[in-house]
Amino acid sequence: MGAQWPERLLIVSRSARMLVVSAARAGLRPVAIDLYGDCDTREAAAAVATVGPGPRGFDPRQLLEAAARLAPPGVCGLVYGSGLDGAPELLEQLAVGRRVFGNGPALLRQLKTPAEFFSLLRRLGIPYPEIRTTPPPDPDRWLVKSGCSEGGNGVGFCAQAAALGDRYFQRRLPGDAMSALFLADGENARILGFNTLWTVSQPGRPFLFAGAVNRADLSSAQRRAVTAQILHLVRETGLKGLNSVDFMEDGGICRLLEINPRPSATMALYDPDIPEGLLALHLSACGGSLAPVVGAGATVRAFRAVFAPRTLTVPAALFWPEWCADRPLPGSRIGAGQPLCTVSAEGHDRRTVEAALAERAEAVLEALYRAAR
Numbered sequence: 001m002g003a004q005w006p007e008r009l010l011i012v013s014r015s016a017r018m019l020v021v022s023a024a025r026a027g028l029r030p031v032a033i034d035l036y037g038d039c040d041t042r043e044a045a046a047a048v049a050t051v052g053p054g055p056r057g058f059d060p061r062q063l064l065e066a067a068a069r070l071a072p073p074g075v076c077g078l079v080y081g082s083g084l085d086g087a088p089e090l091l092e093q094l095a096v097g098r099r100v101f102g103n104g105p106a107l108l109r110q111l112k113t114p115a116e117f118f119s120l121l122r123r124l125g126i127p128y129p130e131i132r133t134t135p136p137p138d139p140d141r142w143l144v145k146s147g148c149s150e151g152g153n154g155v156g157f158c159a160q161a162a163a164l165g166d167r168y169f170q171r172r173l174p175g176d177a178m179s180a181l182f183l184a185d186g187e188n189a190r191i192l193g194f195n196t197l198w199t200v201s202q203p204g205r206p207f208l209f210a211g212a213v214n215r216a217d218l219s220s221a222q223r224r225a226v227t228a229q230i231l232h233l234v235r236e237t238g239l240k241g242l243n244s245v246d247f248m249e250d251g252g253i254c255r256l257l258e259i260n261p262r263p264s265a266t267m268a269l270y271d272p273d274i275p276e277g278l279l280a281l282h283l284s285a286c287g288g289s290l291a292p293v294v295g296a297g298a299t300v301r302a303f304r305a306v307f308a309p310r311t312l313t314v315p316a317a318l319f320w321p322e323w324c325a326d327r328p329l330p331g332s333r334i335g336a337g338q339p340l341c342t343v344s345a346e347g348h349d350r351r352t353v354e355a356a357l358a359e360r361a362e363a364v365l366e367a368l369y370r371a372a373r
Contacts, residue, residue, distance in 0.1 A: 006077030013081025025277030056086035073097020130171040152207040185290040211304035214269040303344040
């Protein structure tokens with residue numbers, strides 16, 4: 001165990017599986033709180049509590065009660081993933097009596113408040129798609145977004161209505177969004193890799209995050225430009241640990257969409273390459289030790305979420321292949337459009353890997369239907 005690592009660790013995330021599994025690679029057995037309590041999360045954690053969703057992520061009362069039960073304030077570290085982007089005040093409460101390994105509530109609030117975030121980008125000269133707070137005259141070319149639109153939630157097509165609160169309008173760009181995953185120690189940064197992000201369209205959620213591949217169609221110059229932007233952001237804000245930026249290419253320019261100031265789902269694309277796991281590097285970076293990392297190698301790695309096409313109950317007889325993660329407990333009731341599991345694939349050719357993902361997603365659904373008969 002690293003000298004700067006906590007003896008006890010609490011992980012809080014919408015889905016804690018990736019963080020808990022990564023922690024296990026370093027010999028850590030944390031306690032976890034998330035929305036699902038999947039089988040593989042339970043296998044890797046010392047204890048798991050599931051709490052209900054709230055309007056901005058977690059139900060605050062349930063989350064705080066679960067944290068007090070599993071990890072009472074004292075000698076305990078806290079790592080958070082998704083689910084708190086829109087609730088920095090909830091992170092403040094969780095942090096009482098616990099050491100946060102990651103970015104604090106004040107920085108989370110700054111980066112998820114649109115006016116402050118885009119002011120920061122302007123000050124640093126970092127390009128981003130045009131924004132406005134009043135309805136645009138050409139709405140078909142615009143999106144309406146929330147400052148805490150994690151995972152594509154809170155992003156929709158523009159409607160002729162005023163942007164309220166943390167909502168704003170942003171010019172829509174064609175193509176896939178991309179991201180860069182990086183480690184930071186508050187002063188320097190190490191890029192782990194560049195990724196292409198995939199979305200699916202669901203009622204009320206036309207840009208829901210659905211997966212990623214550790215490849216991105218970017219030139220060397222574009223990669224250098226994004227790397228320089230990340231370094232500016234780290235030195236300006238003091239970002240620490242695992243973070244990611246989302247961006248889109250526009251006429252040769254990479255325009256920043258948002259910063260995820262926490263470990264993102266794309267860590268799954270690189271964790272297998274790190275013997276001690278990326279969670280260990282996250283803890284070390286937050287303690288001021290920025291380890292050298294190796295970027296994406298020859299292996300193409302990708303994952304996709306499989307969403308339930310209708311409301312269903314997971315049968316006990318269902319066999320889950322090894323390339324399936326986020327396996328729900330037998331008897332779990334999954335609502336239509338909700339995540340069922342995650343499938344992954346890897347190889348040496350991007351097209352072949354993406355084809356394998358599609359086949360595996362279909363295979364899971366077919367096996368589910370057969371087992372339910």
